[in-house]
Amino acid sequence: MILTYKYRFYPTQKQMIYINNTFAIIQKYWNKLLLEKNDYFKKYGKILNHTIQNIKINDEYIGNGNYDKLAVKSSLFQLNTLYKISIKARQTLKLKNNYSQKSYPINNYNNRILLEKDSIFIGGMGVISIANSRSIPNYAKINKAIILKTNTNKYFICISFFIEEKAKEVVNYKSAIGLDFSIHNLYVDSNGNRNTKYMSHEFDCYYDKLRKLYAVLKKKKKGSSNYIKIYQKISSVYEKIKNIKKDFLHKESSRIVSKYDIIVVESLDLKDMASSYYVNKETGNKFKLGGKVYEKSYALFISYLNYKCKLNGKKLIFVDRHFPSSQICNNCGFLNKEAKQLNKKTIICPQCGRIYDRDINAAKNIRDEGLRILNTKKN
Ligand SMILES: [Zn+2]
DSSP states (O other), X not given: OXXXXXXXXXXXXXXXXXXXXXXXXXXXXXXXXXXXXXXXXXXXXXXXXXXXXXXXXXXXXXXXXXXXXHHHHHHHHHHHHHHHHOHXXXXXXXXXXXXXXXXXXXXXXXXXXXXXXXXXXXXXXXXXXXXXXXXXXXXXXXXXXXXXXXXXXXXXXXXXXEOOOOOOOOOOTTSEEXXXXXXXXXXXXXTSOBOTTOOGGGGHHHHHHHHHHHHHHHHSOTTSHHHHHXXXXXXXXHHHHHHHHHHHHHHHHHHHHHHXXXXXXXXXXXXXXXXXXXXXXXXXXXXXXXXXXXXXXXXXXXXXXXXXXXXXXXXXXXXXXXXXXXXXXXXXXXXXXXXXXTTOOEEEOTTTOOEEEHHHHHHHHHHHHHHHHHXXXXX
16 A cells, blocks of 8 residues: 655755755746647647657756756656647646646655655755654655645645555454445434534635635736735635645544444445535525535545555445435334435334434444445455
8 A cells, every 4th residue: 555644844945945946947848848749739730759868957047056857857757658648638738837836756766765753865855854743654665755835835745655554453343333424514423423523614714715815816917926925825725724624534534443443434426426406495495415625525534544444454344325325214124215305304214113313324324234245245
């Protein structure tokens, strides 16, 4: 399994020059090559292949410092490859501008990357100290790293490494939990817990701020210094939202994985989700369910659960998304088609008469279905 950890770091003056030189050169030559390729394609209908080895980097552009030659080569190599691969890949290639996030790869060629306890050594750049370190397992083998600079001028290093999955421990069937995806609470679990902390209105003030900033941005000339300033402000609001979410999702997934041996979730088709509607009972108004924001959070949450389970020898089981989790009565097994309607929160089972909460009942069914799948696999 490959895991990636992201660390913020504060480069020295010299390192900052080195990194920014690298970005500047990549940007300049990336744009130059891409324009040449596009022109050539327009003229001749053929793909212009650049031989990366022969590209001469203009020294006068480098300024007073060095830069990462390998990173420049591999970025341009990547451009070459993507251009050839397919029309679809070609369409994703954009000119690099001054105000978007920047990144470049560092391959662990000749063991260029060395990890210390609170620092990372990178050939050519020297030692960088990392803040808030999540310690990397010492048996991990480094795959590669990426240097990242946000448009709010923060520097990060993402290190990905190979790690062996922990052998599956004997799992305790009693400590199983089912999670039902919920728009407002992220999930509802089979023990009846809803995480009310994860409410969308927590972000309302940030979204308000964004709306205002976008309105200001519209009036600025694209590429002007004022435009870049507003753009940076927008980015930092997005960063804040993202950090709050990620932090929450990390804590929540760690808590669940440490507490339970078996975690059962629905494999959601997020496209399907986005097209379903919620009907307000009183007004009859239809609302589209599942904004992109929620879907992404849930997908991220599942991916965190997935790798944390693998690291800790726990089991994550996916239940088919067509499994009627919200329609089956968990008490008697009766299939109640009416329970599917999203506006019904409380259901009375027509067979056994039990009154239950639709979401908690669904989470229980998901848990039980997961255990059933696990049992069938074993026998
Ligand atoms: Zn029933």
